[in-house]
Amino acid sequence: MIxxxxxxxxxxxxxxxxxxxxxxxxxxxxxxxxxDVRDTYNEIHNGxxxxxxxxxxxxxxxxxxxxSGTVRKLFLSKAGGNTIYEFDDAQEYCFYYAHxxxxxxxxxxxxxxxxxxxxxxxxxxxxxxxxxxxxxFAVNKLGPGQEWWKGEPLDPFSKLVEALPQ
Ligand SMILES: [Zn+2]
Numbered sequence: 088m089i090x091x092x093x094x095x096x097x098x099x100x101x102x103x104x105x106x107x108x109x110x111x112x113x114x115x116x117x118x119x120x121x122x123d124v125r126d127t128y129n130e131i132h133n134g135x136x137x138x139x140x141x142x143x144x145x146x147x148x149x150x151x152x153x154x155s156g157t158v159r160k161l162f163l164s165k166a167g168g169n170t171i172y173e174f175d176d177a178q179e180y181c182f183y184y185a186h187x188x189x190x191x192x193x194x195x196x197x198x199x200x201x202x203x204x205x206x207x208x209x210x211x212x213x214x215x216x217x218x219x220x221x222x223x224f225a226v227n228k229l230g231p232g233q234e235w236w237k238g239e240p241l242d243p244f245s246k247l248v249e250a251l252p253q
Pocket of ligand 1: 132137139140141223224
């Protein structure tokens with residue numbers, strides 16, 4: 088069932104990247120269970136394909152790096168608010184964390200983080216509803232130029248769920 092769903096989603100989206108190639112992830116939120124996560128990747132948000140997962144949490148919840156890697160960019164955007172772009176060690180994928188209330192102290196561009204390190208605290212900065220703080224989490228496969236702002240989005244849902252207790 089799940090397999091068929093994924094295949095269809097990939098079939099519909101030209102140039103879809105197989106999420107199964109992603110490295111193993113660590114949960115970005117401690118204590119998160121598989122049943123807490125909904126696949127919001129294919130939803131339309133504010134007129135755009137969402138291409139990310141929204142994980143509902145309370146404000147100030149620590150956000151953990153999902154893989155070992157490097158903080159490539161800290162960026163304040165109108166939609167995403169405080170955001171982090173993290174490249175994995177192989178520099179194949181960019182992990183994007185948005186609507187952050189604040190960054191972890193001392194986190195800077197170029198900082199190397201281990202999977203599970205606290206990198207930020209969740210919130211509702213940017214265009215998130217202030218009454219519904221959440222972590223907006225996305226993954227892009229980097230192109231040959233390894234630009235942090237580009238890349239090909241892929242649905243991390245199955246890989247995230249694998250990392251979580253049921
Ligand atoms: Zn979102």
